[in-house]
Amino acid sequence: MSSAAKSIQSTMRGELADFLRRRRADLAPAVVGLRSGERRRTPGLRRDEVARLANMSTNYYERLEQGRGPQPSAAILAGLATALRLDADERGYLYRLAGHAAPAVARPRGYVDPRLLSVMRAVSATSPAFVSDDLATIVAQNDLHVALFDRVTGLDGWAGNLFWNWFVSRRWRHRVLATPAQQADIGRAYVAYLRVAVAQREYDPAATALVAALRAGSAEFARMWDEHRVSASYSSAVTVLDERVGRLDFDYALTVSSQSRQRLHSLHAVPGTSTQERLARLGELARDSAIHVSTVPG
Structure with a gap:
């Protein structure tokens, strides 16, 4: 030393x-x-x-x-x-x-960090965003994020987990416009981040259960997990293809709360692209759809 x-x-x-x-x-x-x-x-x-x-x-x-x-x-x-x-x-x-990571604070089911929730709502007109816990299970989404990726908040089991939606159900993965090599890079970044999160939680039951479920559900995840790469973040640029408004080019930002250890994930339009205009159109379509649903007789 x-x-x-x-x-x-x-x-x-x-x-x-x-x-x-x-x-x-x-x-x-x-x-x-x-x-x-x-x-x-x-x-x-x-x-x-x-x-x-x-x-x-x-x-x-x-x-x-x-x-x-x-x-x-x-x-x-x-x-x-x-x-x-x-x-x-x-x-x-x-x-x-004492040289240890601070333990996660126990929160009631459905808890959302009010500071992150406030920011998520503040950017709701321009940026798809969601709040997750440190294992990337989603606890809140704004309307633009729901319009792009569907609502997953509150779903049973791991269906509301970002990594599950990427590796196992793939319900979000097919919407990302990327080559197989680029998708592999995104996956590796997710796994490297999860390695750090699991260690910070000292391999508690929730963390080990998620890893076990991902390993059982995805051979790709299992292979990447065994590579033992680590990273404190997985923020990167991403392109989403939406059938209603077309190509959307985003920069990805990750904000971590020091109070709750929850994360705000937000997508921001890349300057010089048509993404912001297309997001505005997507927002209009989502609002029109919500109004239509609310006025249909039950």
Whole structure:
């Protein structure tokens, strides 16, 4: 390990130790069901109390507060976060100081990050867009995206997952105008991104279930997964052929929320093409279709 890396590691351990000490001092015994008592010599909890609540030895916890010992595991960090009653931001900070990816925050089914939803709606007149979780399961689409790719939000199983729609059902793939080699490049970019997402989730049940389903449903995915390529993003240019308005040339943008780890995927018309005019026409057709459906007697 280089001297610079050692210096960074030492700084991170020091910050972790200080963070634990201060959160321990801030936590009133009554909050965790302990009696305060008059004989306490320190504010907040004692080290042995935190260790007991976190299901670890007092000696191990003391070493963490002293900036010593091995890197704590994700299980140890989860115990500490619970014992110290950390909120979502503090929990993520704790994991990062210890050299781990912040765990995904549990959200109720159907949750959509309000910040990403606001942006998705703001661009709805000009850009097809959707919001997904970190495994690319779609939780919201704007009208232009639905007009291009159909509504998949809320579908059962993996039917609402981007990668499933590319590799297994292929319901979106046939709309992308690309050679077989270009489609293979898109697929590899998807798989490389999914590799990173699955590792960040530490191969939790949802991530491993998706990978298993994709491997079982697509020999192409299985082959690409075994290549073990990794990438933090898969944004790229893409061309879509729509039978109603013709060719649409897009730049692809991916925005990640630091709060929820959900993603906003948006398609933006390439300057100098007729895409924006054709999207406007597609929007009109979608609105006319919606009006027609709503006025048909039931």
